Amino acid sequence: MKQEIIIAGFGGQGVLSMGKILAYSGLMEGKEVSWMPSYGPEQRGGTANVTVILSDDPISSPILNAYDIAIVLNQPSLEKFESKVKPGGILIYDGYGIHSKPKRTDIQTYRVDAMDAATEMKNEKAFNMLILGGLLKIVPMVKLENVLLGLKKSLPERHHKLIPMNEAAIKKGMEIIQKV
Amino acid sequence: MSEEIKLLKGNEAISHAAIRYGADGYFGYPITPQSEILETLMAEMPWETTGMVVLQAESEVAAINMVYGGAGTGKRIMTSSSSPGISLKLEGISYIAGAELPCLIVNIMRGGPGLGTIQPSQADYFQTVKGGGHGDYRLITLAPSSVQEMADFVGLGFDLAFKYSNPAIILADGIIGQMMEKVILPPYRPRKTEEEIEKESPWAARGKTKGRNRNVVTSLELDPAAMEENNIRFQAKYKLIEENEVRYEEFLCEDAEYLLVAFGSSARICQKTVELAREEGIKLGLLRPITLWPFPSKVLNTYADKTKGMLSVELNAGQMVEDVRLATNGKVKVEHFGRLGGIVFTPDEILAAFKQSVMNQ
Numbered sequence: 001m002k003q004e005i006i007i008a009g010f011g012g013q014g015v016l017s018m019g020k021i022l023a024y025s026g027l028m029e030g031k032e033v034s035w036m037p038s039y040g041p042e043q044r045g046g047t048a049n050v051t052v053i054l055s056d057d058p059i060s061s062p063i064l065n066a067y068d069i070a071i072v073l074n075q076p077s078l079e080k081f082e083s084k085v086k087p088g089g090i091l092i093y094d095g096y097g098i099h100s101k102p103k104r105t106d107i108q109t110y111r112v113d114a115m116d117a118a119t120e121m122k123n124e125k126a127f128n129m130l131i132l133g134g135l136l137k138i139v140p141m142v143k144l145e146n147v148l149l150g151l152k153k154s155l156p157e158r159h160h161k162l163i164p165m166n167e168a169a170i171k172k173g174m175e176i177i178q179k180v
Numbered sequence: 181m182s183e184e185i186k187l188l189k190g191n192e193a194i195s196h197a198a199i200r201y202g203a204d205g206y207f208g209y210p211i212t213p214q215s216e217i218l219e220t221l222m223a224e225m226p227w228e229t230t231g232m233v234v235l236q237a238e239s240e241v242a243a244i245n246m247v248y249g250g251a252g253t254g255k256r257i258m259t260s261s262s263s264p265g266i267s268l269k270l271e272g273i274s275y276i277a278g279a280e281l282p283c284l285i286v287n288i289m290r291g292g293p294g295l296g297t298i299q300p301s302q303a304d305y306f307q308t309v310k311g312g313g314h315g316d317y318r319l320i321t322l323a324p325s326s327v328q329e330m331a332d333f334v335g336l337g338f339d340l341a342f343k344y345s346n347p348a349i350i351l352a353d354g355i356i357g358q359m360m361e362k363v364i365l366p367p368y369r370p371r372k373t374e375e376e377i378e379k380e381s382p383w384a385a386r387g388k389t390k391g392r393n394r395n396v397v398t399s400l401e402l403d404p405a406a407m408e409e410n411n412i413r414f415q416a417k418y419k420l421i422e423e424n425e426v427r428y429e430e431f432l433c434e435d436a437e438y439l440l441v442a443f444g445s446s447a448r449i450c451q452k453t454v455e456l457a458r459e460e461g462i463k464l465g466l467l468r469p470i471t472l473w474p475f476p477s478k479v480l481n482t483y484a485d486k487t488k489g490m491l492s493v494e495l496n497a498g499q500m501v502e503d504v505r506l507a508t509n510g511k512v513k514v515e516h517f518g519r520l521g522g523i524v525f526t527p528d529e530i531l532a533a534f535k536q537s538v539m540n541q
Contacts, residue, residue: 023360027187035187035360039213039298060451062359065526153187 001056003141004064006081008049009073009097014128017154019050021132024150025142026054036062047076054141069139071131073097092135092177094127102180109180110138117176118169126169133173144170186363190330190356191216193363194260194286197334199226202371203284204255205233207246209265212298213354214288217260230371240265244272251281252397254377254384256338260286262354263304264295266312273347274313278399280383280414282341284334285319285349288357291522299522300354300445305499308351309473316411318418320348320425321472323443327361329470335366342380344421351472353495355445355524427470428479432458436465438538439483440530441504442493443469450493452527453534464534472500477507484508489538493530494518513538 005022009015016037026033036051051067053059069090072078074097085091087106096115112134118127136142142150147170151163188196195217198206208218218236226232237243243259250257261269266287276283287308291301306312308321320340322333330352337348377384385395401407429447432454433439442450447468457464467483469476483490490512492501501516508514517533519525525533535541 020360024187027185027362033187033360033362036355037358039354039358059361060455061449061453061527062355062361062445063449063524063526064452065528 001141003054003069003139004067005052005054005069005071006049006064006067006084007052007071007073008047008077008081009094011046011048013048013073014125015048015073016050018128018132019052020154021147021150022052022054022135022142024154025147026052026150028146028149028153029142031055032057032059034059034062047074047080049077049081069135071135073131075099078102090138092131092138094131110134110177111180112173112177114173114176117172121169121172123165123169126165126172129166129169130173130176133170134177135173136170137174137177184364186365187360188327188363189216189358189360190324190327190352191288191358192220193327193331193365194334194350195220195224196365197331198258199224199230199232200366200368201335201338202230202256202369203232203258203334203338204371205235205246205250205257206259207235207237207243207250207257208259208261209237209240209243211262211265213290213300213357214260214262214286216357217286217288230368232371240268241272244269244276247283247285248272248276248279248281251276251283252279252384253386254372254381256282256284256342256372258284258286258334258338260288262288262290263292263301264290266304266307270307270313273319274315274317275399276347277313277317277319277414278315278410279397280345281347281397282338282345283347284337284341285347287349287351289351289353291520297522298354300524301495301520301522302353302444302446303496303499303520304351305472305494305496308349309475309503317414318346318421318473320344320346320421320474321351322348322427323351323470323472324356325444325447325468327356327359327363330356331363331365340421340425344417345383346417346421351444353445355448422474425471426474426476426478428476429468429470431466431468433465433467433483435463436483436486437463437488438465438534439487439490440464440466440493440534441469441480441490441500442466443472443500445524446493446495449525449527450530453493453530456527456531457534462539469500475503475507477503480504480507481509481511484511487512489513489515491530491534491538492516493525495524496520
């Protein structure tokens with residue numbers, strides 16, 4: 001099994017850290033993982049993205065031209081990556097960030113209203129974990145217990161008290177994702 | 181315990197590996213995309229555990245001269261930078277090579293020329309393997325293509341540097357530096373004791389002791405006859421390195437009718453290209469030079485007899501391709517494909533370029 005994933009959005013939306021948590025979760029499952037960020041100045045305000053690969057076999061290229069799953073959190077990211085989802089692949093987007101809808105019909109499209117849910121939870125920082133929850137509902141590539149282990153590994157100890165909140169956000173994300 | 185698997189950026193892996201290898205000192209100056217090397221070393225505070233010195237110098241020029249001084253005392257000393265910073269260090273690197281000192285240099289390349297961009301590039305190939313600084317010198321050049329190799333080549337680089345009393349360099353780029361992968365870090369080993377240094381590096385300038393002459397570390401020799409002797413000695417050493425230290429990796433080369441030749445991050449991307457080609461029934465293989473100097477010329481020459489064409493795939497305008505052509509000596513068609521200035525090619529883009537320029541499709 002191999003999952004080739006792109007996560008893209010504005011800098012500050014937690015794109016890179018969501019990718020990191022996913023990569024750590026894969027590590028906890030004993031998978032091969034790679035996490036390749038865009039590290040340019042575009043992280044300040046423009047689009048930030050990260051390619052995450054989880055695989056049972058060694059990973060060749062960390063740079064890809066097509067993805068099994070694209071998670072797009074703003075309009076520029078949708079425009080950049082919609083065409084790069086493999087036929088039959090999956091596109092997940094946040095309803096708040098996208099104003100003109102995805103057009104492709106040969107892929108499965110899902111919507112998570114994560115921004116709305118984060119606002120409702122009065123915790124905007126939960127945004128990326130709501131998205132992650134949605135992803136794991138559609139493609140359970142890593143077990144929730146391993147995600148929590150991954151969170152523990154990737155967060156500094158002083159932030160470990162936030163793990164229950166993150167768990168709640170992941171579960172909420174699983175509930176609110178809907179097929180388009 | 182030392183077998184613990186970690187998820188690290190390539191840059192972070194270098195720092196952890198250096199501490200664990202028992203490095204004595206790091207002198208550097210921050211520059212993207214390699215600043216995590218200095219940052220990780222600072223965060224780990226090895227001066228409180230192993231006693232390793234970590235210092236942010238006031239400039240790249242200061243840092244490389246601190247390396248010169250430290251290496252002159254027989255200690256395991258390293259520095260790191262990215263392309264424009266390495267250009268600044270070149271005078272010092274030439275001096276270190278001329279004084280025959282062991283040290284480890286890391287270049288996490290970015291797009292140039294000039295200040296260029298912070299995105300990945302492999303355009304410092306010529307600078308690294310063909311000189312860069314002045315004079316007839318060589319750098320033992322290791323090109324890691326995974327985070328694991330970033331960690332492993334710290335120890336290998338130091339070992340080779342001390343074996344031949346010559347600077348070694350890890351030549352990687354922003355992709356390998358910034359990406360995170362699984363890595364098993366080497367076990368901790370102690371730093372060399374003063375007695376070990378005295379025994380293994382009797383040339384070191386570490387204070388004159390009774391019973392031996394003063395040690396002088398310098399690259400200066402104003403008598404041309406003596407300077408020629410020095411150069412002849414360097415060349416003999418380089419020849420020995422060329423005979424003994426060539427390293428490369430073959431990926432699906434056995435039955436290959438065509439070959440991609442690529443190093444570092446490009447080799448990783450090319451692996452996927454080979455997989456894509458094989459799915460289409462094209463017998464494509466990949467030869468990855470691990471040492472860029474000494475270059476794996478002999479094995480490439482052997483493949484020149486067995487294959488119909490080669491493509492040198494590099495994130496530059498065509499640098500290593502010259503060495504591939506020298507190695508194959510006109511026996512086989514050798515073309516180049518590259519992207520420039522920080523743009524990275526994708527696996528399918530390489531396959532298309534290969535079909536067009538090598539297979540004439």
